[in-house]
Amino acid sequence: MKKTILVFALLIFALLLxxxxxxxxxxxGNLNTxxxxxxxxxxxxxxxxxxxxxxxxxxxxxxxxxxxxxxKELDISNREYEVLVxxxxxxxxxxxxxxxxVSESTIKTHVSNLLVKLNAKRRTQALQIAKDLQII
Numbered sequence: 001m002k003k004t005i006l007v008f009a010l011l012i013f014a015l016l017l018x019x020x021x022x023x024x025x026x027x028x029g030n031l032n033t034x035x036x037x038x039x040x041x042x043x044x045x046x047x048x049x050x051x052x053x054x055x056x057x058x059x060x061x062x063x064x065x066x067x068x069x070x071x072k073e074l075d076i077s078n079r080e081y082e083v084l085v086x087x088x089x090x091x092x093x094x095x096x097x098x099x100x101x102v103s104e105s106t107i108k109t110h111v112s113n114l115l116v117k118l119n120a121k122r123r124t125q126a127l128q129i130a131k132d133l134q135i136i
Contacts, residue, residue: 011047015043015047018039018040018043022039065134066136067134067135070134070135071135074117074118074133074135075117076114079100080110080113080114080117081135083100083107083110083111084114084126084130084135084136086100087111087126088127088130088136111123114126118133
C-alpha cells in the first residue's frame with residue numbers, strides 16, 4: 001500500500017515538474033505550443049501504459065486442487081458431483097438435465113441431496129461451502 005502511494009506521489013510530482021518546465025519553455029519562447037502538447041501527450045501515454053501493465057494484468061495463480069477425500073467423506077456420488085460442477089457453471093436444473101441426459105426431477109433430487117450433504121439451504125450457499133471445502 002505504501003509502495004502504491006509512493007509511486008503515485010512520484011508520478012504526480014513528475015507531471016507537475018513537466019508542466020512547470022513546459023510553462024517555462026513557453027514563456028521563454030523556445031518551444032511552440034504544439035510541441036509542448038505533444039510532449040505532454042506522449043508522457044501521459046507512457047504513464048498510462050505503465051499503469052495498465054502494473055495494475056490490470058496481474059497474473060493470479062490460484063491453483064486449487066480438488067480434495068477427493070473430502071468428496072468421499074461427504075458421501076457425494078459421481079452424478080451428484082457432476083450436478084454440483086454444473087451448478088457452479090451457472091446452469092439451471094433444466095440445462096443440467098439436458099446436459100446429463102436425465103429428467104429435471106432427477107436433477108432436483110440430486111440438488112436436494114447435495115444441499116443436505118453440504119448442510120446448505122440454497123444452491124449459492126452450497127457452492128460457497130464446496131469452494132471452502134475445495135471440492136470444486
